[in-house]
Amino acid sequence: MTLKVLIVGAGVSGLTTLKECLAAGFEAIIFEAQGHIGGQWQYTDPDPVTGEVHSSIYQGTIFNSCRDTSSFSDFPMDPASYSVYTGHKQFVQYLHEYATFFNLMSHIKLGTRVMKCVQLEGGKWEITSSAEEGAKTGTYDALFACTGHNTTPFIPQFQGLADFKGQFIHSHVYRTPGAFEGKKVAVIGVGSSAVDIASELAPQAKALHVITRKGGWIIPRFVFGKPVEAFDSRFAATVLPSAITKWAQTKLCNLFIGDLPPKLKPKHGILKANPTVRSDFLEKIHVGLITPHRAGIEKFAEKGLLLTNGMELDVDVIIACTGYLIEFPYLPEDSYRAKKSLFIDSPNSVNLYELVTPPNYQNLFIIGILELPGPLPPMAEIQARWSVGILAKKFNLPTREQMSKSIEQFQQHLAKNYVHSDRHTVTIEPFQYADRLLRPLHANPSFSALFRKIFTSNPFRALSVLNAVYMSIPSSGQFRLLGEGADQEIAVASILRIAKGARELSKEEKEALRKMREGASVP
């Protein structure tokens, strides 16, 4: 019997989930509330009447990971069309190309908002949705929630917020720098939103303050002319002892960016917090355009802020870049939220086995709620393949008790290895996580499996692939080389082209894509 599957959201996670579901022969459909695909990555202007915005993307958003690592594993981004780091417009264009190439659009119902999902006895999901033609209810065998975790702004309960007479916004609604020209601005936080927004506003603002409690490592996009990820590798992440890798990464960072400004220099090590990527932020501090403050917020006052170090800031605008709440309003809350974490007490702690599926509900998969030093799209794709593998009975989930134990161990791991914060409740180490999820599909690119290929296929090519997978920039084709769902032709061609640094798709890639389009693309 064909499984009937509903996917909520047509962003990065929803599109790749749809593609995997169709490839497995499921009857799958996406319900997307907006009138377009792209999810968060589709920039939207504020509503002219209410001022509300859908996406958290601002005009200046540039992908934090580079083109060669960020594509889905079987659909490379052509360097002839895409820049080394893509802006949001280019990335949405890529998502459109992906959806067209894999014939996904006819399986997407735009303008359809999922309102409520209830699990029925026996495990099916009853879904209530609303669209222009009215509300509808349907029943599905499995449900994928792919609406991301950067939608609901997290605004801490700042004391005195109502007393502030200036403008207060969350980064979620920030779009362009123009409106802040000549203003005195305070930005709270030092995550990607804070660092991007501060860097955009600083040249035009009268004063630009950045307030951070813990400081942070700010990693440049380019190091010695290459994307910073070119200095990462599967070898460094999975073969070298982690102490050596961390030492080398810290040395490289220090060498390249110099000593961090004291107000920014964190006590924690380089990968103990989610990384923030931006090349010009430190420069803007060094030339006096941005003033960092190492303090918390004591309270808001009529004319600005009182910081916990006793400093008073007189400002016109305060932008809280304080992150987002993990929230799925259409799901039962106990299907994803941890009741109370023993290790990190945060509303963002989740009760999901492998950060995907809850032990207490069946056939529910949440794709794409991850934080990682690297790109989300290939990881969301792996989560989708893993979930589809479960539904297709390629392997079984462990027992409920085992899943709960594993969630507890993951929480312990977070508490031990990351700064305790609402930001670090879904943080993963990408290679280890990817391999764990791909292992039951026999698709993890292990050294031994790739090494064996030297004796069973063209040895020179197999050696080049092994070398590229372990020593080169971590491109996502490595996840399509083996096992269930493998597509060797496109995977090998794109891995080798990316390792070479060629400036356009290779002939082999074009040929592999042509064959996929003509024969193998999903219906």
Ligand SMILES: NC(=O)C1=CN([C@@H]2O[C@H](COP(=O)(O)OP(=O)(O)OC[C@H]3O[C@@H](n4cnc5c(N)ncnc54)[C@H](OP(=O)(O)O)[C@@H]3O)[C@@H](O)[C@H]2O)C=CC1
């Ligand atoms: N270009 C891109 O690709 C972009 C990607 N993103 C992504 O979006 C996600 C969200 O990023 P972002 O919006 O920056 O949020 P983050 O959760 O990453 O950062 C929140 C920041 O706010 C601070 N903060 C939270 N609460 C308080 C408080 N009460 N007082 C003072 N400071 C506080 C945190 O400090 P502390 O550490 O002390 O808790 C942290 O510095 C991330 O995954 C990020 O990578 C965002 C923007 C651009």
